[in-house]
Amino acid sequence: xxxxxxxxxxxxxxxxxxxxxxxxxxxxxxxxxxxxxxxxxxxxxxxxxxxxxxxxxxxxxxxxxxxxxxxxxxxxxxxxxxxxxxxxxxxxxxxxxxxxxxxxxxxxxxxx
Amino acid sequence: xxxxxxxxxxxxxxxxxxxxxxxxxxxxxxxxxxxxxxxxxxxxxxxxxxxxxxxxxxxxxxxxxxxxxxxxxxxxxxxxxxxxxxxxxxxxxxxxxxxxxxxxxxxxxxxxxxxx
Numbered sequence: 001x002x003x004x005x006x007x008x009x010x011x012x013x014x015x016x017x018x019x020x021x022x023x024x025x026x027x028x029x030x031x032x033x034x035x036x037x038x039x040x041x042x043x044x045x046x047x048x049x050x051x052x053x054x055x056x057x058x059x060x061x062x063x064x065x066x067x068x069x070x071x072x073x074x075x076x077x078x079x080x081x082x083x084x085x086x087x088x089x090x091x092x093x094x095x096x097x098x099x100x101x102x103x104x105x106x107x108x109x110x111x112x
Numbered sequence: 113x114x115x116x117x118x119x120x121x122x123x124x125x126x127x128x129x130x131x132x133x134x135x136x137x138x139x140x141x142x143x144x145x146x147x148x149x150x151x152x153x154x155x156x157x158x159x160x161x162x163x164x165x166x167x168x169x170x171x172x173x174x175x176x177x178x179x180x181x182x183x184x185x186x187x188x189x190x191x192x193x194x195x196x197x198x199x200x201x202x203x204x205x206x207x208x209x210x211x212x213x214x215x216x217x218x219x220x221x222x223x224x225x226x227x228x
Contacts, residue, residue, distance in 0.1 A: 033215050043203065045215025059215065089155060098209075100147075101216065103157035 002026065004104035006092050012110045013082055021077045021107045025094030032075050033101060034067060038088035046090075049075060082111045114139040116206050118219035125194050126227045132179075133189045133222045135204030145207045146180065146187045147216070152200040160202070163187065165209070191224075199226045 005024045013019050025032050034046040048056045049069040060066070064083075069075040079086055089108050093101040116137045125131035137146070148160040163171045163180050170178050175192045191198055201223050205216040 035215065042220045043216075043218035045217070048215055091155075091157065093157075100159050100162060102159075103149075106155045108155075 004092055004094050004102055006090075006104040006107050008107055009105065010108045010110075012112060015084060015111055016081055018078065018080045019082055019109065021079075021090050021109070023075045023077070023092030023094075023104060025073065025075070025092070026096070026102055027073075029094035029096045029102070030072070031095040031101075032069060033093045033095070034075070034077050035091040035093065036061075036088045037091055037106070041088075043091075046077070079109075082109075084111050087111045114141070114144075114206050114208070114217050116204050116217050116219040118204055118222050120222045121220070122223040122225065124225040124227060125191075127196060128193055130190060130192045131194055131224065133191075133202050133204075133224070135187045135189070135219055137185050137187065137204070137206050137217075139185070139206065139208070141208050141210065143209045145209055146178075147205040147207070148176070148178070148187075148189045149203045149205060149218075150198075150200045151203060151221075157203070161189065194226050196226050196228060199224055 007022045030051045032049040036044045045059045047067045052072045064080045067077045087110050089106040091106045092104045095101045144165045146163045150158045150160050161171050161173045161176050170180050177190045179188045201221045203221045204219040207216050208214050
């Protein structure tokens with residue numbers, strides 16, 4: 001079966017531009033997570049969705065970051081007015097029930 | 113808040129030998145999960161092994177086993193008969209089991225090198 005997929009695989013953008021990162025979870029998985037992996041900060045939890053419930057936004061690093069999940073499936077992470085410190089790998093994971101989290105291959109974002 | 117510490121930024125082992133990766137954590141909770149994830153250069157995070165805190169028995173998955181010391185808040189990973197394919201970054205991670213709203217808390221990782 002298909003795993004978690006993310007697109008694009010790599011994204012290069014200019015400082016100040018907006019970017020959208022997409023995550024397709026494993027079909028039927030109710031929970032979805034976004035993480036950021038950077039050299040300076042390591043792996044950080046960003047946001048969590050459980051089904052159609054309102055997300056827990058407490059981990060988002062600034063108000064330039066937002067995320068939504070459409071119909072309890074696909075999720076997009078949007079970064080507005082990108083800054084160089086936003087450069088990182090953004091990882092998505094999904095989970096069924098209270099099982100393990102399955103990770104996607106990530107999107108490498110480079111802000112120039 | 114919980115923290116996870118991996119004190120070995122890099123480890124090297126000869127192929128077919130055994131290596132142990134260290135992890136300590138800090139939490140005020142009594143019910144939680146601990147994990148070891150492997151991340152090869154492809155960036156894909158792969159679950160290696162999982163331990164429920166309420167279980168006294170150490171988890172084992174083929175060549176991978178853990179030494180879970182709850183009182184000491186220690187969770188080390190032992191890899192036996194190391195293979196070239198084991199080369200990767202290894203991350204120790206904590207998850208509070210009281211609810212799914214929290215994401216995983218990761219350590220900084222250990223880069224494992226396998227010498228042929």
